[in-house]
Amino acid sequence: MICPFKSDVLHNTMNILQDATYKVRPQNEDVPKLFQGLFIGEVFGTLVRMNDGEHHCILKLAVSQALDHFDEQYIQQQTEQVIQSSKIMIDSPEMLTQAIQTWPIMVVSEQIGLYVDDELLKHVEIFVNCMSNPFLKETIHNGNESTMWLHQRIQLVNGSLKQQLIEHCAKQNITDSLIINSNLLGFFFQTLDGTSGLIGLTLLESQLLSIKNTRRFLGDEMVVLPLQDDEESLPFGIGAHCCPGTLWAKVITATVIRYLKQLPIQKEWLQNYEWKASMNANVPLFKSTGARK
Numbered sequence: 001m002i003c004p005f006k007s008d009v010l011h012n013t014m015n016i017l018q019d020a021t022y023k024v025r026p027q028n029e030d031v032p033k034l035f036q037g038l039f040i041g042e043v044f045g046t047l048v049r050m051n052d053g054e055h056h057c058i059l060k061l062a063v064s065q066a067l068d069h070f071d072e073q074y075i076q077q078q079t080e081q082v083i084q085s086s087k088i089m090i091d092s093p094e095m096l097t098q099a100i101q102t103w104p105i106m107v108v109s110e111q112i113g114l115y116v117d118d119e120l121l122k123h124v125e126i127f128v129n130c131m132s133n134p135f136l137k138e139t140i141h142n143g144n145e146s147t148m149w150l151h152q153r154i155q156l157v158n159g160s161l162k163q164q165l166i167e168h169c170a171k172q173n174i175t176d177s178l179i180i181n182s183n184l185l186g187f188f189f190q191t192l193d194g195t196s197g198l199i200g201l202t203l204l205e206s207q208l209l210s211i212k213n214t215r216r217f218l219g220d221e222m223v224v225l226p227l228q229d230d231e232e233s234l235p236f237g238i239g240a241h242c243c244p245g246t247l248w249a250k251v252i253t254a255t256v257i258r259y260l261k262q263l264p265i266q267k268e269w270l271q272n273y274e275w276k277a278s279m280n281a282n283v284p285l286f287k288s289t290g291a292r293k
Ligand code: HEM
Pocket: 017, 048, 049, 050, 060, 063, 067, 108, 187, 190, 191, 193, 194, 195, 196, 198, 210, 211, 214, 215, 227, 234, 235, 236, 237, 238, 240, 241, 242, 243, 244, 245, 246, 248, 249, 250
């Protein structure tokens, strides 16, 4: 609960996130210029995170109902299965980082129905990197290729999360497979840094948030909104765009942490890390040597 007198910064964030005059995209630029004309731009334009108004409202309902279909026990079991079946042996800080980055994506992939291998994980990383840092031509070219690769795979599968999204979208008269498959792909973007970051920060016993800020636009003017200050935080946002994947994020994190805590992870592994390059996420990457804090 946020006290309005305690925290001016968070109070401002909270007001803006609940004010419909602030939009998730700049006026007249639904899709970033560098994505326009590319497949990744078409995908971007359909994402629940990147839309406002009536369309956002019904798509958000369908996305939330699809994710809410799965309860805590189910998500925990699926996460345990992923941990058991993955071939990651945590015998170094680098392997710890790999596990933290990989397991949340594996849980979501398998529920979409995707077979997880190194190629899939590589394309997810390239796609997410492009969505988060769309600045260099090469990043965008590679991101577009990976988006097409992942989209083709998602079209062919029929996992339970995909079935749920199709069913709940149909109730809202959303039948366009581009919208449905793109939003499943969008879950990777929402999952990777947020959940991996939360697992890493929990291991470090850090109070930092994995998603530290978000942004909104008033016309063309951008405002960056911190989700945390010295006293309060909004880890999963608030208002129309608040996170519908909160239960998934918390249960995956708790299950992975429970597993990691019973491994003989050496203390010094947790002392050497660097931060993943990101504008809005805090994701510690554990390293053997040459790391900075
Ligand atoms: C610890 C992990 C996570 C954190 C910290 C997190 C945080 C957030 C935050 C702060 C927002 C609001 C963004 C804004 O208002 O600008 C958001 C939105 C969203 N999150 Fe999460 N998230 C996490 C995991 C997940 C997972 C696992 C999923 C799905 C499988 C998910 C799906 C979404 C979606 C679809 C939205 C956009 C909702 C909308 O625009 O209406 N998130 N998340």
